[in-house]
Amino acid sequence: MTVPKADDPTGLPVSAPNIVASPAGRSMIRVRGMTRVYRMGDATVHALSGVDLDIEAGEYVSITGQSGSGKSTFMHLLGCLDRPTAGTYELNGQLVTRMTDAEQARIRNKNIGFVFQTFNLINRTKAIDNVAIPLIYARERRTRDRAMKALEIVGLKHRWNHKPSEISGGERQRVAIARAIVNEPSIVLADEPTGNLDSRTGEQILDIFDRLNAAGTTIILVTHEMSVAARARRLIHMADGRIDADAPVTDALRTELLQSAVLGAAHFEGHVLTSSAAGIKNKKN
Numbered sequence: 318m319t320v321p322k323a324d325d326p327t328g329l330p331v332s333a334p335n336i337v338a339s340p341a342g343r344s345m346i347r348v349r350g351m352t353r354v355y356r357m358g359d360a361t362v363h364a365l366s367g368v369d370l371d372i373e374a375g376e377y378v379s380i381t382g383q384s385g386s387g388k389s390t391f392m393h394l395l396g397c398l399d400r401p402t403a404g405t406y407e408l409n410g411q412l413v414t415r416m417t418d419a420e421q422a423r424i425r426n427k428n429i430g431f432v433f434q435t436f437n438l439i440n441r442t443k444a445i446d447n448v449a450i451p452l453i454y455a456r457e458r459r460t461r462d463r464a465m466k467a468l469e470i471v472g473l474k475h476r477w478n479h480k481p482s483e484i485s486g487g488e489r490q491r492v493a494i495a496r497a498i499v500n501e502p503s504i505v506l507a508d509e510p511t512g513n514l515d516s517r518t519g520e521q522i523l524d525i526f527d528r529l530n531a532a533g534t535t536i537i538l539v540t541h542e543m544s545v546a547a548r549a550r551r552l553i554h555m556a557d558g559r560i561d562a563d564a565p566v567t568d569a570l571r572t573e574l575l576q577s578a579v580l581g582a583a584h585f586e587g588h589v590l591t592s593s594a595a596g597i598k599n600k601k602n
Contacts (some may be wrong), residue, residue: 374533378553
């Protein structure tokens, strides 16, 4: 399995993700009844309300929804950055919800890469050292060689010795992606990865996700941008802490998503989700 380098779309062999096979008949990700409740003073906030979901290895999934729909909370739970109030989460047949904090930390380090809207880079540290951080936490050897390889995959090898303040926003996001994949995770979780970028730079970032997915990495991307959601092969829509629609991204749906990107999110909420021509499976019906 190969990941094409950013500057070589024909692809040269580079590291493939660490794909751990799930037990026979089980999905890579299996969520049942996932609930997350927060206390905010005297108020109780139900961020997630009984979510059920299966994701297979190698899928490219976009999770959409308005602000407050629960999509980022759900991503944090899938990434072992938080614990559910109730429900179960299995990853490759392992019951994550019963793991200790240390066990979850190992899962995060070895199996999951994270990409955030705000990059989350260390400003006074060179790109190569930012990328190497997960390797250092894992006490790996030859961290610089592997970090350089990850930078090469995202087309930024020539910027290895630059600090975040010395490169553009798009280049900073590419450094963040290199950091996310340096441990060759089987899953990359991306939360609004193009939110701080112009459209052209955003397309370049999405091209990298396309190549990673083609090489076997499972991509789960949270976004409110319909043009970004259209790049995935499966669309999940959330509202009020629940999944209310789940469908493959067919050519017809992709066309509607791209049209809605021009018309605005209201068009998506009011039309695309109810479009039988697009093949949407609306879970509320």
